[in-house]
Amino acid sequence: LLSATVSLLGGLVFGYELGIISGALLQLQIDFHLSCFKQEVLVSALLIGALLASLVGGILIDRHGRRRAILVSNLVLLVGSLILTLARSFIGLVIGRMTVGFAISVSSMACCIYVSEMVAAHQRGLLVSLYEAGITVGILLSYALNYIFADVDEGWRYMFGLAIAPMAMQFLSILFLPVNPVKLSSWDSDCQKGLIQLQDTEDRAAAKQEPYKEKHYSFLDLFRTRDNMRRRTLVGLGLVLFQQFTGQPNVLGYASKIFHSVGFQSNSSAILASVGLGAIKVLSTLVAMAFADKAGRRMLLMAGCTVMAISVTTIGLTTRIAPLAMARDCKAAADPNASHSLTLHPQPAASPILPALGAGKRQAGPGVAATRSLTKAFASTQSREVVPHSSLTQKRDLVGQDKEETVGSTGPPFSGAPWAEHTVLNWITLLSMMAFVSAFSIGFGPMTWLVLSEIYPAGIRGRAFAFCNSFNWAANLLISLSFLDLIDAIGFSWMFLLYGLMGVMAVIFICFFVPETKGQSLEEIDQQFSRKRYV
Numbered sequence: 426l427l428s429a430t431v432s433l434l435g436g437l438v439f440g441y442e443l444g445i446i447s448g449a450l451l452q453l454q455i456d457f458h459l460s461c462f463k464q465e466v467l468v469s470a471l472l473i474g475a476l477l478a479s480l481v482g483g484i485l486i487d488r489h490g491r492r493r494a495i496l497v498s499n500l501v502l503l504v505g506s507l508i509l510t511l512a513r514s515f516i517g518l519v520i521g522r523m524t525v526g527f528a529i530s531v532s533s534m535a536c537c538i539y540v541s542e543m544v545a546a547h548q549r550g551l552l553v554s555l556y557e558a559g560i561t562v563g564i565l566l567s568y569a570l571n572y573i574f575a576d577v578d579e580g581w582r583y584m585f586g587l588a589i590a591p592m593a594m595q596f597l598s599i600l601f602l603p604v605n606p607v608k609l610s611s612w613d614s615d616c617q618k619g620l621i622q623l624q625d626t627e628d629r630a631a632a633k634q635e636p637y638k639e640k641h642y643s644f645l646d647l648f649r650t651r652d653n654m655r656r657r658t659l660v661g662l663g664l665v666l667f668q669q670f671t672g673q674p675n676v677l678g679y680a681s682k683i684f685h686s687v688g689f690q691s692n693s694s695a696i697l698a699s700v701g702l703g704a705i706k707v708l709s710t711l712v713a714m715a716f717a718d719k720a721g722r723r724m725l726l727m728a729g730c731t732v733m734a735i736s737v738t739t740i741g742l743t744t745r746i747a748p749l750a751m752a753r754d755c756k757a758a759a760d761p762n763a764s765h766s767l768t769l770h771p772q773p774a775a776s777p778i779l780p781a782l783g784a785g786k787r788q789a790g791p792g793v794a795a796t797r798s799l800t801k802a803f804a805s806t807q808s809r810e811v812v813p814h815s816s817l818t819q820k821r822d823l824v825g826q827d828k829e830e831t832v833g834s835t836g837p838p839f840s841g842a843p844w845a846e847h848t849v850l851n852w853i854t855l856l857s858m859m860a861f862v863s864a865f866s867i868g869f870g871p872m873t874w875l876v877l878s879e880i881y882p883a884g885i886r887g888r889a890f891a892f893c894n895s896f897n898w899a900a901n902l903l904i905s906l907s908f909l910d911l912i913d914a915i916g917f918s919w920m921f922l923l924y925g926l927m928g929v930m931a932v933i934f935i936c937f938f939v940p941e942t943k944g945q946s947l948e949e950i951d952q953q954f955s956r957k958r959y960v
């Protein structure tokens with residue numbers, strides 16, 4: 426129960442920090458008169474902190490233990506949250522977000538590894554996937570609090586400060602858990618306690634000796650043939666890179682547009698895109714948790730990736746016929762009297778779908794990494810009908826957008842839109858996006874991190890996980906920063922067709938390189954990799 430609590434709360438904090446910036450940024454851009462560039466810097470600060478953590482966090486996890494790493498990350502998160510809550514300047518906000526990014530990145534790696542080592546083989550898929558479920562719940566929680574504090578003076582201070590509550594609960598929970606059971610000095614006794622269950626006495630005897638033989642690993646061993654480490658690194662890097670290159674951080678950036686195109690008004694489209702798709706992610710992640718130890722990791726990865734490839738290809742084909750209206754304007758509040766201009770072109774935070782549903786780190790960071798996609802927010806498709814009048818735009822809605830008053834439209838709301846006559850295709854696009862979100866949350870979302878926490882030997886697991894994680898953050902940043910430029914170069918629909926091709930390549934990669942690890946102890950997985958059974 427405590428292992429599950431640690432996993433869930435770790436994910437909850439991660440998701441909360443990803444999602445909360447969307448509502449906070451709308452207030453911050455007015456209170457601090459942030460330009461578009463400063464908004465980009467503030468949003469990307471968390472990503473930079475997370476990337477730094479993935480470079481050095483592995484050493485902390487391997488040398489000082491998983492449990493201690495989680496405790497330290499909690500203390501760092503406390504410091505970061507206090508800096509944000511008490512911030513009086515833009516620099517303070519950036520430092521606070523970088524500190525928080527560092528903390529949640531270390532915590533995410535340590536939690537997955539710690540829980541995978543704490544529990545028996547038949548429960549590992551369920552409990553490690555619980556972290557991903559925590560992320561999706563944390564994102565939805567952040568939107569609820571965005572709404573609650575939208576009209577509170579300096580409400581962003583409360584938004585940032587409330588992250589301390591789940592962090593404190595996780596800190597207390599882990600104090601009652603034992604030190605990492607795979608720690609070599611206590612491996613023997615912990616194995617006998619049944620924390621790590623092996624299938625027969627011969628394997629138990631072999632596995633007891635194995636950690637002592639493989640006690641010392643250098644970082645460069647990840648790229649050598651020793652114990653088939655190079656193959657393990659290939660599997661880990663392949664999973665995290667395909668997780669990003671299938672377009673997950675960016676596809677969701679258009680969720681609000683797609684909801685809008687099927688007939689939802691601007692406010693409801695944004696709410697449905699963030700909360701509706703967020704709820705789908707939660708439900709899909711629960712499905713993944715239920716089947717991770719039954720169907721297996723490999724099966725869920727292949728099934729999810731296949732559906733993702735089909736879905737994103739469908740979006741590419743339908744948007745060739747019925748293109749969505751896109752714009753990349755960013756309007757900043759340069760002075761206090763200019764805040765009403767935000768209604769014409771909603772701000773990055775005003776489109777929280779990216780951080781909300783990119784979950785991740787993981788999905789890394791999921792979405793927060795999409796700094797440019799976020800900060801070059803897409804203009805409202807009804808912008809021609811918006812009246813920027815400050816008296817009409819004081820109330821902020823759930824997803825951080827100013828409410829828009831539309832006037833002077835006597836015909837259908839989309840009569841002038843290029844996609845107005847393609848209702849059926851627009852619904853197909855919408856259903857494809859929902860399928861994409863579900864497939865990601867069943868496959869790549871939770872399974873990537875579950876497999877990564879299983880395939881490396883205990884002596885280098887922290888550094889190996891962190892190494893792959895750094896590529897995840899870097900790829901997310903690369904995809905996000907190049908997204909709008911690529912759309913300008915090759916077009917929206919071709920971009921999505923390219924994501925579909927990457928999805929097909931990912932299925933082939935999983936088929937040939939990713940092993941099935943369900944029901945096996947970490948030691949059995951390690952032994953079989955070392956014996957090259959998975960080649």
